[in-house]
Amino acid sequence: MNVSALLAFASRQMAREDHAAAVETLRMVLGTDPEHAEAHALLAICLLRQRRRYAAEHETRLALRLDPELPNAHIAAGWVSLAANDLARAEEAFREALRLSPDEVIAIHGLAEAALARGDRDAARAELERVLAIDPENVGALVELAKLDLACGDHDAADTRIEEALRIDPESPKALVARGEAFLRRGDVAAAREHAIWALRQSASSPSALVLLSNIKARQSFFLGVWWRLNTWLIALASSRRVFALVAMYAIYRASITLFVQLGLPSAAATIELVWLLFIVYTWVAMPIFRRMLNRELAGVRLPRRF
Amino acid sequence: MGNVQRYRIVDEPAPSGVAHLAVRPLWPLLGLMLGGAWLAWPWFVLNAIALGARSKTRLLAWIGGTIAVCLAVAGPAVVLAQGGRLPQIVVPWVGFVLVICKLTVGYVATEQQTQPAELHAHFGGRLRNGLPIVLAAFFLGRDMVARLLHSIDGDAAAIAWLVLS
Numbered sequence: 001m002n003v004s005a006l007l008a009f010a011s012r013q014m015a016r017e018d019h020a021a022a023v024e025t026l027r028m029v030l031g032t033d034p035e036h037a038e039a040h041a042l043l044a045i046c047l048l049r050q051r052r053r054y055a056a057e058h059e060t061r062l063a064l065r066l067d068p069e070l071p072n073a074h075i076a077a078g079w080v081s082l083a084a085n086d087l088a089r090a091e092e093a094f095r096e097a098l099r100l101s102p103d104e105v106i107a108i109h110g111l112a113e114a115a116l117a118r119g120d121r122d123a124a125r126a127e128l129e130r131v132l133a134i135d136p137e138n139v140g141a142l143v144e145l146a147k148l149d150l151a152c153g154d155h156d157a158a159d160t161r162i163e164e165a166l167r168i169d170p171e172s173p174k175a176l177v178a179r180g181e182a183f184l185r186r187g188d189v190a191a192a193r194e195h196a197i198w199a200l201r202q203s204a205s206s207p208s209a210l211v212l213l214s215n216i217k218a219r220q221s222f223f224l225g226v227w228w229r230l231n232t233w234l235i236a237l238a239s240s241r242r243v244f245a246l247v248a249m250y251a252i253y254r255a256s257i258t259l260f261v262q263l264g265l266p267s268a269a270a271t272i273e274l275v276w277l278l279f280i281v282y283t284w285v286a287m288p289i290f291r292r293m294l295n296r297e298l299a300g301v302r303l304p305r306r307f
Numbered sequence: 308m309g310n311v312q313r314y315r316i317v318d319e320p321a322p323s324g325v326a327h328l329a330v331r332p333l334w335p336l337l338g339l340m341l342g343g344a345w346l347a348w349p350w351f352v353l354n355a356i357a358l359g360a361r362s363k364t365r366l367l368a369w370i371g372g373t374i375a376v377c378l379a380v381a382g383p384a385v386v387l388a389q390g391g392r393l394p395q396i397v398v399p400w401v402g403f404v405l406v407i408c409k410l411t412v413g414y415v416a417t418e419q420q421t422q423p424a425e426l427h428a429h430f431g432g433r434l435r436n437g438l439p440i441v442l443a444a445f446f447l448g449r450d451m452v453a454r455l456l457h458s459i460d461g462d463a464a465a466i467a468w469l470v471l472s
């Protein structure tokens with residue numbers, strides 16, 4: 001088995017956001033050589049993209065233990081810390097990776113992400129420009145810069161960067177999704193949808209393409225749009241905050257019922273009961289309808305079997 | 308490639324004798340809401356074993372903690388209420404504290420088991436439909452537990468009902 005060829009293949013799968021396939025490739029490498037630090041580090045990054053943080057932390061620890069001087073192990077540690085919102089530790093890990101390998105663009109990309117997480121768009125932009133200075137054809141950096149431009153309302157600059165990204169790699173799911181997002185911001189739902197589908201044809205498990213398609217569906221229906229926004233808000237929260245938010249919603253409902261009954265306002269309590277019941281029915285009904293709409297959309301896309 | 312060992316990622320479900328009993332954690336959570344803690348706590352534990360979840364000890368700690376808190380709240384409340392020393396206005400708030408306590412642990416357990424359940428399904432494991440158990444608990448179970456507790460001495464039955472319902 002040619003391990004370096006498999007690692008290069010896994011890297012290409014990761015670049016195409018096909019993390020499920022990359023995990024399987026890296027599993028093959030580790031099945032042959034369980035002490036391969038590079039494979040552990042890449043596996044950690046893939047697992048993190050699949051939101052498997054515990055496993056990603058484990059693989060990062062293994063990679064660092066096997067080779068403390070491996071830049072990718074520190075990069076994985078940086079992404080893991082970033083996912084845990086430990087920005088200081090993430091930046092430290094990315095800087096260590098850059099000390100070991102100064103032109104490691106993924107580490108600079110990580111620093112840009114950390115700056116974004118801090119809310120420092122200028123620093124993020126500077127780091128992404130640094131990536132482009134090293135690698136002018138880095139599609140990821142171009143797409144991230146385009147997103148920053150979009151967030152600042154500079155549509156023309158965003159378009160130019162996306163065009164450039166698509167010139168470099170016409171089938172890049174990231175660039176296609178960014179273009180779709182730009183269309184959606186302008187209200188061109190049909191073009192946005194076309195790009196989401198196009199991106200999914202390139203990489204069936206691209207999370208950003210699926211999110212774009214879901215956003216499009218949410219935009220097409222107010223009823224489902226509200227549910228989708230509530231759902232994405234809850235999913236984006238850390239686990240403990242999500243539990244807190246859900247319990248708080250129920251606590252407010254129960255407390256207000258109890259309070260209104262004690263204040264001698266049974267009609268107000270009954271109204272709240274009714275609103276709560278409608279909310280429950282809405283969240284139960286909206287989910288399968290939304291999923292069915294999305295599945296109908298995906299049925300038209302020729303997806304690989306593993307999807 | 309026949310001699311290549313399959314590398315096992317640490318969060319993948321470990322084989323267990325009760326893997327065929329695994330359900331989505333939504334069902335034990337609904338069991339808590341429609342049946343009660345008497346159903347949900349054992350079901351969450353069984354499901355954690357079936358899914359091969361790594362957080363079994365933490366789950367047991369959460370459940371043990373919530374039972375202790377419920378006992379600490381319900382015990383004095385029932386004793387005071389029997390003696391007529393618990394103001395009527397406080398009674399619904401005691402129930403409120405108990406429900407919030409149990410619901411929090413229900414959500415925590417659900418969060419802990421969501422990813423193991425997804426991984427279980429991803430690796431070809433079957434997830435059963437828990438609806439029949441939830442419905443049976445709602446229509447029959449609550450009554451059965453209430454009747455069972457009725458045979459116990461007054462105060463203890465009331466405390467047990469508040470902790471287990």
